[in-house]
Amino acid sequence: MKRMAGEIVELNGGTDRLMLVGIQRRGVQLADRLAQLIGEREGDAPPRGALDITLYRDDLQTVGPRPVVGKTELPRDIDGAQVIIVDDVLYTGRTVRAALDELADFGRPARIALAVLVDRGGRELPIHADIVGKRVDLPKDQRVDVLVHSLDGKDAVILVTP
Amino acid sequence: MTSALGKDLLGLEPLSAEQIRLILDTAEPFKEISERAIKKVPALRGSTIVNLFFEPSTRTRVSFEFAEKRLSADTVNVAASGSSVSKGETLVDTARNLEAMRIDMVVMRHGASGAAQFLAERIESNVINAGDGTHEHPTQGLLDLLTLRDHFKKLEGLRVCICGDVLHSRVARSNIWGLQKMGAEVAVCGPRSLLPYGIEEFGVQVFDRIEAAIEWAQALNVLRLQLERMTAGYIPSLREYNRVFGVTADRVARASKELLILHPGPMNRGVEIDSNVADGPHSVILNQVTNGVAIRMAVLYLLAGGRPELAEAAKG
Amino acid sequence: MTKPLLLRGGRVIDPGRGVDVVGDVLVMDGLIEATGLGIGTPDGAEVLDCSGCIVSPGFVDVHAHLREPGREDVETIASGARAAAAGGFTAVCAMPNTDPVTDNQAAVGFIVRQGLAAAAARVYPIGAISVGQKGVALAEVGEMVGAGAVAVSDDGKPVVSAQLMRNALEYARTFGIPVVDHCEEPTLAAGGAMNEGLVSARLGLKGIPSEAEEIMVIRDILLARRTGGHVHLAHMSTKGSVELIRWGKERGIRVTAEVCPHHLSLTEDAVEGYNTNAKMNPPLRTAEDVAALQEALRDGTIDVVATDHAPHHYDEKEREFADAPNGIVGLETALGVNVTTLVDPGILTWAQLIDRMSVAPARLFHLRGGSLAKGTPGDVTVFDPQRMWRVDPARFVSKGRNTPYAGFELKGRAMCTIVGGRIVHRIAS
Numbered sequence: 001m002k003r004m005a006g007e008i009v010e011l012n013g014g015t016d017r018l019m020l021v022g023i024q025r026r027g028v029q030l031a032d033r034l035a036q037l038i039g040e041r042e043g044d045a046p047p048r049g050a051l052d053i054t055l056y057r058d059d060l061q062t063v064g065p066r067p068v069v070g071k072t073e074l075p076r077d078i079d080g081a082q083v084i085i086v087d088d089v090l091y092t093g094r095t096v097r098a099a100l101d102e103l104a105d106f107g108r109p110a111r112i113a114l115a116v117l118v119d120r121g122g123r124e125l126p127i128h129a130d131i132v133g134k135r136v137d138l139p140k141d142q143r144v145d146v147l148v149h150s151l152d153g154k155d156a157v158i159l160v161t162p
Numbered sequence: 163m164t165s166a167l168g169k170d171l172l173g174l175e176p177l178s179a180e181q182i183r184l185i186l187d188t189a190e191p192f193k194e195i196s197e198r199a200i201k202k203v204p205a206l207r208g209s210t211i212v213n214l215f216f217e218p219s220t221r222t223r224v225s226f227e228f229a230e231k232r233l234s235a236d237t238v239n240v241a242a243s244g245s246s247v248s249k250g251e252t253l254v255d256t257a258r259n260l261e262a263m264r265i266d267m268v269v270m271r272h273g274a275s276g277a278a279q280f281l282a283e284r285i286e287s288n289v290i291n292a293g294d295g296t297h298e299h300p301t302q303g304l305l306d307l308l309t310l311r312d313h314f315k316k317l318e319g320l321r322v323c324i325c326g327d328v329l330h331s332r333v334a335r336s337n338i339w340g341l342q343k344m345g346a347e348v349a350v351c352g353p354r355s356l357l358p359y360g361i362e363e364f365g366v367q368v369f370d371r372i373e374a375a376i377e378w379a380q381a382l383n384v385l386r387l388q389l390e391r392m393t394a395g396y397i398p399s400l401r402e403y404n405r406v407f408g409v410t411a412d413r414v415a416r417a418s419k420e421l422l423i424l425h426p427g428p429m430n431r432g433v434e435i436d437s438n439v440a441d442g443p444h445s446v447i448l449n450q451v452t453n454g455v456a457i458r459m460a461v462l463y464l465l466a467g468g469r470p471e472l473a474e475a476a477k478g
Numbered sequence: 479m480t481k482p483l484l485l486r487g488g489r490v491i492d493p494g495r496g497v498d499v500v501g502d503v504l505v506m507d508g509l510i511e512a513t514g515l516g517i518g519t520p521d522g523a524e525v526l527d528c529s530g531c532i533v534s535p536g537f538v539d540v541h542a543h544l545r546e547p548g549r550e551d552v553e554t555i556a557s558g559a560r561a562a563a564a565g566g567f568t569a570v571c572a573m574p575n576t577d578p579v580t581d582n583q584a585a586v587g588f589i590v591r592q593g594l595a596a597a598a599a600r601v602y603p604i605g606a607i608s609v610g611q612k613g614v615a616l617a618e619v620g621e622m623v624g625a626g627a628v629a630v631s632d633d634g635k636p637v638v639s640a641q642l643m644r645n646a647l648e649y650a651r652t653f654g655i656p657v658v659d660h661c662e663e664p665t666l667a668a669g670g671a672m673n674e675g676l677v678s679a680r681l682g683l684k685g686i687p688s689e690a691e692e693i694m695v696i697r698d699i700l701l702a703r704r705t706g707g708h709v710h711l712a713h714m715s716t717k718g719s720v721e722l723i724r725w726g727k728e729r730g731i732r733v734t735a736e737v738c739p740h741h742l743s744l745t746e747d748a749v750e751g752y753n754t755n756a757k758m759n760p761p762l763r764t765a766e767d768v769a770a771l772q773e774a775l776r777d778g779t780i781d782v783v784a785t786d787h788a789p790h791h792y793d794e795k796e797r798e799f800a801d802a803p804n805g806i807v808g809l810e811t812a813l814g815v816n817v818t819t820l821v822d823p824g825i826l827t828w829a830q831l832i833d834r835m836s837v838a839p840a841r842l843f844h845l846r847g848g849s850l851a852k853g854t855p856g857d858v859t860v861f862d863p864q865r866m867w868r869v870d871p872a873r874f875v876s877k878g879r880n881t882p883y884a885g886f887e888l889k890g891r892a893m894c895t896i897v898g899g900r901i902v903h904r905i906a907s
Contacts (some may be wrong), residue, residue: 002306048272052191055233066464067193103199106333175680203515254796274798277681295800332682358679359687389808 001030004115005037007131011113012082018046019078021107023053023087023099029148030117031086047075051085056098074106083109084131088146090116091110094125116156120144165467170282173298174339177351182343186308188460189453195232196455206233206466209266213239214256215292216272219428221300222292225451226269229458235266253280261285267465270294275332277368283341288326288465296330302426303336305457307344309450310381313422318345322419323375325409326385327356327396327435337383338364351375352407355396376414381422384409411438421444479897482506482520488528488860490514492535492850493829494837497721503533505856508899513850531893534832535848536568536857541633541658541712541736541784542809544570544601545586546592548577553789553877555601558809561876562599562789563903564891565809568845569600569714569840570787570859574611577635581606581617582605583625586628590626598902600857600896602628602845607657607691609644613638616645623653624808628843629782636694638664643698647707653837656710656734661694661719662686662760669758671800673746681752688716688767689815691760695719699726699733710842711735713786715760717770724779736784736822737771740882741809744768748882753861754795754802772825775834784837785812789878791803791817807878811869813861815883817890828863865891 012018022031028050039045052070057063085099090132096114103112113133120138122140132158138144147153167181174182195203211230215223223239230237242256251259251274260268267288270278273463275295275470282289293299307317314320322341328334328350341348349367350357351374362368369375387403397403406411408415423435425443431437440447485503490513492498497513504511506520511892519525544558548579551560555572562570576581580589586603593601601666603623609615610634614661619630629651629799637643637659646657667690672678674685676692695711699722702709714720714737726733740758748756756762774780795802816835820826826834847857869886893901 055195055205060205061208065467066188069188069463071191072194103205105202146232198637252793252796253798255792275802276799278753279796295682335680335682359674359685360676360679362677364679379553 001033001133002037004131004133005034005041006043008034008084008115009038009042011130012084015044015046015080017043017080017110019049019075019081019083020046021049021051021074021083021103023051023085023095023107026146026148026151028059029150030088032114034086051099051102053095053102055100055151056102058098070156072102078103078109083112085112085114087114089144090114090119090127090129091122093123093125097125098125103152110125117146118144146162165465167272167461167464169465170278170291171300171461171465172278172289172396174300174303174336174343175298177193177332177343179343179345182304182340185304185457185460185464186311188464189308189456192456192459193453195254196452201232202234203232205463206230206235209466210264211237211267211462212237212265214260214268214270215240215476216242216270216277217293219271219293221451222271226292226458227350228455229462232455233459233462235462253277254284254412254436257284262285269307290338290377290461290465293332293391293407294429296332296335298336299332299460300318300336301454301461302333303340303452304461306337306383306424306448307340308453308457309424309446310422310453312449312453313351313446314380317341320346321349321378321380322346322370323349323379323381324383324385325351325372325407328352328361329356334381334385334471335446337395338366349375349378353397353403359392364368372409373413375417376417376421379421382409382423383424383426384435386426386428387430400430406434408434408436410436410453411442414439414442414444419463420444424450480508483856483896483899483901484517484519484523484525484896485528485858485860486525488533490530490533490850491828491832493833494535494849495851497850498829502783503524503850503858503895505899508856510850510852510854510856511636511745512852515728526860526894530864531860531862532828534859535574535840535850535854536859536895537566537813537835538569538621538781538843538845538847539785539787539809539812540571540629540657540839540843542570542572542779542787543575543789543805544572545789546576546793547588550890552791555589556596556598557875558787559593559596559601559610560599560808560903561809561874563895563897564875564892565811565814566859566861566895566903567599567809567814568897569845570809571602571604571628573604573631574606574632579606579611581609581611581622583618583621586622586625586627588737590754598884602626602843604629604631604658606630606631607637607775608642611635613642616642616649619649619655623655626701627655629656629658629710631660631712633658634683635659636660636664640697640701644701645704647701647705647709651705651707654844656708658710658712659694659698660712661691663690663693666693670748670761671757673763675746675764677746677749686761688718688763691716692718692722695722695756699723699731702726702733703729703731708730713738713741713784714758714771714780715741715763718765720774720779722791723774727779734781735763735779736782737780738773738784738786739812739819740806742768742775742783743770743815743819744882752799753882754797754799755806755880755884756803757799758786758806759804767867772820776822776830778828781834781842783834784839785809787876789876790880792879795880801828806880806882807874807876808881809810809876809883810874811883811888813892814867814869814888817863818888822889831851856896856897859892860894860896861890861892863867864891865889865893867891
């Protein structure tokens with residue numbers, strides 16, 4: 001995570017107009033941690049936002065009973081900001097596509113980059129992560145779960161095989 | 163394929179406390195969307211919704227229309243004629259025609275109690291009751307619950323009094339069922355001629371005088387008094403109604419604690435409620451309107467349980 | 479001339495003569511010839527094996543709506559008479575709220591002729607009390623009786639004017655016929671769709687309070703006292719009405735009353751889900767009312783069971799509850815409902831049931847029948863008291879399908895109905 005924090009700052013060329021936006025739910029926790037780490041490094045923690053992409057999913061017409069919608073909150077106007085989308089796992093890329101659509105409804109950032117803790121391959125859309133914690137290549141039937149202390153009681157990355 | 167609420171929202175009486183809580187909780191994120199610059203999310207994109215209103219209504223219809231459009235659904239408004247007995251299509255034929263056009267959802271307001279259930283039993287589309295006769299108006303009941311919860315943080319044990327023409331009010335009925343299921347204490351207050359026979363059996367307290375109701379309650383839901391009640395002889399005059407039962411500023415001021423004022427609208431200023439109360443610091447009437455859109459968005463979102471068969475077809 | 483008919487081996491119950499014996503009934507030349515044991519079989523007689531069945535005087539329904547003239551699309555006198563026969567009725571009285579109203583001798587004569595042509599159950603016309611049933615001018619009662627009317631009524635509607643009711647009771651005395659009143663105080667009942675109570679409050683439907691009926695019941699009883707006329711109260715539905723009738727009878731007032739099978743078996747709960755097939759006037763009431771009506775039928779405070787058979791078109795009932803018309807069919811379910819609800823649980827004996835469905839109706843309306851004595855008309859009902867059957871409206875003989883009993887399992891079915899010595903209905907065993 002420390003490395004990722006450093007890379008973010010490097011990518012941005014500093015903390016100017018930097019904004020971390022976590023995707024609900026664990027992306028938000030990770031964004032908080034990264035912001036804190038950046039703050040420790042640079043003395044100035046960037047503002048953080050939370051994005052719930054449920055209503056922008058491309059499968060709402062076919063999935064069954066409605067998923068619960070979480071909170072979406074952006075600290076301020078995103079026009080001209082350097083936004084880093086933060087999520088726990090990057091897989092098909094559809095979640096990130098939804099996040100891009102949603103951000104577009106809020107305004108026009110100067111730049112949007114993506115930071116993920118785990119990139120597990122298996123992309124279905126042309127989406128790439130700029131900052132990656134760890135790369136693993138997993139077959140379709142396996143799943144990777146990220147646990148964070150504040151939600152799950154501990155920090156862990158687990159591989160789940162059915 | 164049904165959602166957590168089933169196929170239709172016909173009333174609050176058939177719902178469980180869990181289902182009501184789900185709707186209220188789901189409405190929270192939808193409130194935020196109405197604060198954005200671009201008040202639209204693609205959640206119901208491609209869905210067709212018909213607002214079938216047999217009774218004229220501006221505020222409820224507009225509220226539903228905003229809710230539908232903010233979810234990116236395609237909406238059509240149909241202002242239909244009165245009951246089947248008069249000229250025009252029967253409700254059965256209307257239902258069948260809508261079905262033939264493959265409408266996804268119907269939001270209906272009708273003058274006959276039971277009309278929403280009648281329609282829901284005959285079409286596959288989701289049916290949302292926007293008010294059927296004097297039976298129920300579930301989305302109004304839900305937005306009232308949300309407004310109360312916003313202010314008091316919880317509904318259990320909350321003392322709410324519904325004031326006015328309970329006999330003819332679908333809002334009153336939905337409120338009674340909704341509040342009781344969420345553990346609130348409910349009372350009614352009004353002239354006996356406007357309270358249903360046997361109302362005590364509903365588990366509500368009855369206050370004959372508005373002063374006693376104000377003393378007991380933490381919130382008042384003030385119902386609109388329709389002018390027809392006077393001509394039908396239930397009350398002698400609107401003037402007397404205001405003098406005896408009106409929610410006036412000095413009555414509210416004499417309450418020993420802060421009292422929240424709700425009203426489903428439209429208001430008869432000077433009859434059931436005085437302007438200085440309606441516009442005063444205790445009033446959350448405008449919050450109700452805001453919450454109305456969020457609640458309706460939540461209901462539409464929850465009912466539109468998807469169609470997995472489309473996913474199956476897409477897999478090919 | 480029909481051939482002689484021997485009904486063999488059934489349980490013959492003739493309450494008027496205190497007869498309850500397993501034996502035979504012989505019908506010859508359209509009349510009862512003999513009942514009992516050891517009746518020989520005449521030459522050429524048709525023999526019907528009635529073992530396991532009860533053989534009783536034919537049932538008489540004093541209150542049915544046969545819709546002709548005017549609404550032949552929902553029932554005709556012919557289809558109604560056949561439906562009556564299918565239900566075990568050998569006679570049915572036709573209410574005059576037809577279109578045009580049966581308020582003159584020509585109209586009465588029409589009903590009589592149509593009934594004869596139907597050649598099923600006997601059809602007795604009831605004439606209107608007021609011209610056009612408008613509640614203003616008295617109809618020509620004498621002429622109508624001369625043409626065959628057995629009673630007068632404005633049923634469908636109440637007689638609102640007490641003065642008109644008084645006149646009718648006094649005038650009808652001359653002709654010795656009952657005046658049948660539909661007791662409903664119009665301002666209390668206006669706009670009501672079901673009983674006023676908890677269910678109506680929950681469903682958001684305007685209710686009809688019990689008092690709407692009771693106020694007219696006591697009014698009619700008092701007018702019967704003043705005039706000495708015979709008032710027959712149609713379709714009683716409340717406990718309060720029962721108490722008032724008891725009061726009247728204790729004082730020797732000539733008041734008689736009828737109750738319908740649905741008011742003896744169903745409550746307002748049947749309306750749940752806005753079921754228009756549970757909508758009728760007077761409405762279904764509470765369990766307390768049902769119990770009071772059952773007891774009243776048992777002790778004779780209420781004299782007869784009548785069906786108030788009221789067919790409606792499917793489209794008309796397929797509507798929002800408040801707009802749907804009032805009424806349900808009843809000719810073909812009456813016996814089954816009564817056996818299941820009253821005799822099986824031991825509230826009525828067989829003799830009492832047959833009295834309320836045959837002896838008393840015939841007596842009150844001065845009709846021949848209600849008896850198996852020698853020389854009385856050969857109107858006999860043979861029914862299987864144990865037979866279980868499921869109500870399927872699609873198989874009704876009546877054109878009407880509007881019943882709240884669809885899918886119900888009932889006990890008791892008419893196996894053979896004989897009118898004037900002729901078999902007009904038969905189910906093969």
